[in-house]
Amino acid sequence: MTQTIVLAFGGNAITRSTEKGTRDEQWANIRKTCAHVAELIKQGHRVLITHGNGPQVGNLLLKNELCKEVVPPMPLDVCVSNTQGSLGYAISQTLGNYLQSIGIEIPVVSLITQVVVSPEDPSFTQPSKFIGPFFSEVEACQIMETKGHVFKEDSGRGWRRVVPSPEPLEIVERNMVKQLLDTGAVVVAAGGGGIPVARSVGGLVGVEAVIDKDMAGQLLASGVNADAFLLLTEVERVCINYGKPSQQTLASMTVSQARQYQAAGHFPPGSMGPKVEAAIRFVSSVPGRKAYIVSLENACKAFTGESGTVITAE
Ligand SMILES: Nc1ncnc2c1ncn2[C@@H]1O[C@H](COP(=O)(O)OP(=O)(O)O)[C@@H](O)[C@H]1O
Ligand SMILES: NC(=O)OP(=O)(O)O
Secondary structure (H helix, E strand, O other), X not given: OOOEEEEEEOHXXXXXXXXXXXXXXXXXXXXXXXXXXXXXXXXXXXXXXXXXXXXXXXXXXXXXHHOXXXXXXXXXXXXXXXXXXXXXXHHHHHHHHHXXXXXXXXXXXXXXXXXEOOXXXXXXXXXXXXXXXXXXXXXXXXXXXHHOOOEEEOOOOOEEEEEOOOOOOEEXXXXXXXXXXXXXXXXXXXXXXXXXXXXXXXXXXXXXOOOOHHXXXXXXXXXXXXXXXXEEEOOOOEEEOOOOOOOEEEOEEEHHHHHHHHHOOOOOOOOHHHHHHHHHHHHHHOOOOEEXXXXXXXXXXXXXXXXXXXXXXX
């Protein structure tokens, strides 16, 4: 049976924590996903892709800063749009070439997507979205003192800059996303969580933030009434006691189990927290829906239970 499947690629899955984030590294990581996406297309499913941009947008801000005396720096919403464009380009071309190489003539279209947020969102005073490279604690403290940026520890991987990550309220181009999917195209939308915008008397206006792509992906997935939502990241499965000697991987979670683990603090903000929350929201709203959190390499194995964590309403 044809299903509508939404895939969310993590920014950290496109630039791994051990990599510098060169063009070749990013494209090679995207290339690794093509066979899995193609498999879903071969099975006749409609595929909508979204992706993160945390490492990439943080690197772009660093670049901005390094040459600010010569080239005017751009605000964060513009940097998000830059990474939405460059990663959308990488996915469109890499996946398009792969599909063509196996005889599938389906266009892969990336859509510039704006996402409405509230300027009153509490995240503007409590930044939680990790962006850019990892630093040691000493380096992070130095940067915090000299530049006033906020840094936090990211899941045992090092210290990273954090920026506001408001709740996505509405996908401005949602009708276009549906129409493009209906043409049979593979659609890439709300990249980097979407470009954050607020409604004002004069119309939409950019907001300096980075929306979590898992939360925006949930809005997309619910908006197109998807059957399945796959959150693709670096780890193979969700864990409890992550990174501790008592760590345990989870092959499945019901919403009530996920809520209990959430309340016990197993899913930190800015990393696994939003993935689990997005999965819960997706499966809670319509019976029968399934969300999967799985590594990029094992995307298809999630459907057979060989890999990943499946989240269901009951
Ligand atoms: N309970 C947990 N189970 C699995 N991974 C976790 C958990 N808590 C934190 N993590 C970390 O969260 C990461 C996923 O978040 P992140 O890197 O922000 O995702 P993305 O791939 O979307 O960029 C994992 O790679 C892992 O390092
Ligand atoms: N925007 C966003 O959620 O990026 P990551 O997937 O890199 O965290």
